[in-house]
Amino acid sequence: MAQSSLETAAAPRRPATGVAPASWAWLGVAPFFLFAVLFLMLPTLHLVIGAFEDADGNFTFNNIVNLFTPQIMSSFWVTIEISMLSAVGGAVIGFLLAYAGVMGGLPRWVRPVLMTFSGVAPNFAGLPLAFAFLATLGRTGLVTALLFNVFGFKLYDHGFNVTSFWGLVLAYLYFQIPLMVLILVPALDGLKREWREASDILGGNAWHFWRHVAIPILWPSLVGTTLLLFANAFGAVATAYGLTGSGINLVTIMLFAQIRGDVLHDQNLGYALSLGMVVVTVLSNTAYIVLRARSRQGLR
Amino acid sequence: MKKFLPWLIMAICTIYFVVPLACTFEFSLRLKRGQYSFAAYANVFGDSRFQETFLYSTELAIATIVFGTLLVVPTAYWIRLRLPSLRPVVEFITLMPLVIPAIILVFGYVRIYNSSSLLPLTSASWSTDVLLGCSYITLALPYMYRAIDTGLQSIDIRTLTEAAESLGARWPSILFGVILPNLRVAIVSSAFLTFATVIGEFTMASLLDRPAFGPYLQLIGANRAYEPSALAVITFLITWGCMGVIQLLGRGRRGVAASAY
Numbered sequence: 001m002a003q004s005s006l007e008t009a010a011a012p013r014r015p016a017t018g019v020a021p022a023s024w025a026w027l028g029v030a031p032f033f034l035f036a037v038l039f040l041m042l043p044t045l046h047l048v049i050g051a052f053e054d055a056d057g058n059f060t061f062n063n064i065v066n067l068f069t070p071q072i073m074s075s076f077w078v079t080i081e082i083s084m085l086s087a088v089g090g091a092v093i094g095f096l097l098a099y100a101g102v103m104g105g106l107p108r109w110v111r112p113v114l115m116t117f118s119g120v121a122p123n124f125a126g127l128p129l130a131f132a133f134l135a136t137l138g139r140t141g142l143v144t145a146l147l148f149n150v151f152g153f154k155l156y157d158h159g160f161n162v163t164s165f166w167g168l169v170l171a172y173l174y175f176q177i178p179l180m181v182l183i184l185v186p187a188l189d190g191l192k193r194e195w196r197e198a199s200d201i202l203g204g205n206a207w208h209f210w211r212h213v214a215i216p217i218l219w220p221s222l223v224g225t226t227l228l229l230f231a232n233a234f235g236a237v238a239t240a241y242g243l244t245g246s247g248i249n250l251v252t253i254m255l256f257a258q259i260r261g262d263v264l265h266d267q268n269l270g271y272a273l274s275l276g277m278v279v280v281t282v283l284s285n286t287a288y289i290v291l292r293a294r295s296r297q298g299l300r
Numbered sequence: 301m302k303k304f305l306p307w308l309i310m311a312i313c314t315i316y317f318v319v320p321l322a323c324t325f326e327f328s329l330r331l332k333r334g335q336y337s338f339a340a341y342a343n344v345f346g347d348s349r350f351q352e353t354f355l356y357s358t359e360l361a362i363a364t365i366v367f368g369t370l371l372v373v374p375t376a377y378w379i380r381l382r383l384p385s386l387r388p389v390v391e392f393i394t395l396m397p398l399v400i401p402a403i404i405l406v407f408g409y410v411r412i413y414n415s416s417s418l419l420p421l422t423s424a425s426w427s428t429d430v431l432l433g434c435s436y437i438t439l440a441l442p443y444m445y446r447a448i449d450t451g452l453q454s455i456d457i458r459t460l461t462e463a464a465e466s467l468g469a470r471w472p473s474i475l476f477g478v479i480l481p482n483l484r485v486a487i488v489s490s491a492f493l494t495f496a497t498v499i500g501e502f503t504m505a506s507l508l509d510r511p512a513f514g515p516y517l518q519l520i521g522a523n524r525a526y527e528p529s530a531l532a533v534i535t536f537l538i539t540w541g542c543m544g545v546i547q548l549l550g551r552g553r554r555g556v557a558a559s560a561y
Contacts (some may be wrong), residue, residue: 025383028375028383031371035434035437039434039435040393040397040438043405043407043411043412044404046408047404093313097309100305101306104307105303106307116544116547123496124539126500127514127517127521127532128500129532131517132536135326135327136319136320136323136324141323142323142326143323235403237401238502242518252403256403256503259507277401277404278401278404285398
């Protein structure tokens with residue numbers, strides 16, 4: 001280590017003396033790459049390779065085939081459904097909220113309050129969020145009690161349960177909406193005032209402006225961010241675990257149990273489950289990154 | 301009339317965001333029958349497991365911040381100064397933790413660092429702590445790298461480096477005496493964001509079986525009625541505190557929280 005430090009130390013001086021870029025420069029980033037290999041590449045690669053091996057380490061597609069059982073398929077579907085609903089809901093509501101806060105003509109103080117809250121709320125996820133929703137809409141929660149005392153409405157007699165599918169979607173929205181606002185506000189700021197003025201001068205109304213100018217410019221950010229929210233919900237563990245325990249057969253909850261105690265009784269099937277998750281999140285994130293690049297071009 | 305719709309949207313969202321917080325606070329005061337009290341908070345603060353796990357997670361968060369910063373600052377500095385061609389690669393790597401869910405990463409760790417592997421990090425508790433710290437650095441990497449890289453962008457590192465060199469500084473003094481002090485806002489921002497992320501983290505700590513605050517939250521959540529609400533309020537205040545510091549430091553600039561996306 002001491003040797004390599006000395007060599008990187010000497011490196012910055014070389015350009016001054018006119019020598020070609022030093023071949024030792026890469027040593028400066030070697031610790032970072034070592035870290036990335038140990039804690040990002042190898043672990044992921046290990047699972048991906050394991051997904052294509054049997055218990056003795058021979059190549060096989062059996063684990064992938066075994067994913068197509070009703071139990072595992074249904075867990076993927078319910079996870080995708082919850083993630084989609086919370087992503088689309090979060091995107092639509094987040095868009096409306098960002099629009100109201102930035103372009104709605106509200107008092108000046110609204111925007112900083114909205115932005116500050118949107119910076120905090122996505123970090124208020126996981127178990128504390130689950131506790132908050134149990135205290136609000138659980139059987140003994142305040143809102144549940146108020147609905148009964150004030151309106152005589154028994155929430156739990158009408159098929160609602162905070163630990164069920166819709167309860168989870170409602171809880172996820174708590175971090176999805178602010179995340180959407182946080183990402184979308186800069187994009188809304190990118191809509192130039194002159195565009196609106198040009199549209200007005202040409203006789204367009206608000207609908208024309210949104211339909212023919214704003215939405216075509218914003219759609220890569222809108223769709224891209226929705227995909228990001230989807231991946232965000234898809235990989236979430238703690239909120240669901242705290243709210244529903246293992247009540248909903250989410251793929252992350254199943255994987256959690258698998259890592260804890262091999263509930264599938266098949267190590268390599270566990271790897272295949274991980275591969276399935278990685279494929280879903282990589283696809284949606286790649287699409288997000290591509291769309292984000294497009295939207296930045298559009299706003300330039 | 302034109303402003304009716306924005307106000308309506310704002311009002312509905314405010315209700316949605318404020319009501320759960322208010323209810324959680326109200327619920328946390330209900331421990332004693334028939335009266336409001338802070339008894340649940342007293343129980344939480346008096347619980348030795350709370351103190352131990354909170355201290356453990358705080359120590360781990362500080363270690364994550366220190367070692368994460370030591371890993372990221374030299375890398376980001378070096379990439380900007382000498383290896384700009386590697387920039388897309390490094391940026392791609394720092395985004396990976398957002399793409400690959402934490403549960404997948406920790407699954408990989410459990411398998412490749414088990415007691416029969418080449419690097420048996422999970423065989424002793426101290427080395428599992430090291431592994432958990434490294435997992436947290438991985439989780440924080442996207443925010444940390446972008447915050448620090450943005451900080452580097454706003455100072456002229458080439459001129460600063462050349463000035464320091466011409467005054468005879470060697471690289472440790474350039475990095476610690478010149479670059480780091482100029483990055484303090486970026487570093488402190490990313491530190492608080494990291495703290496807010498790490499302090500209640502559940503999945504990784506639980507699967508690596510370490511006595512952290514996240515697993516403690518889960519334990520209390522499963523066994524108590526009012527204490528979980530008190531803990532949620534405490535965690536929320538910590539999150540607000542951390543993000544508040546960042547907002548103060550950021551002062552109108554685009555927050556670190558958003559910069560990773």
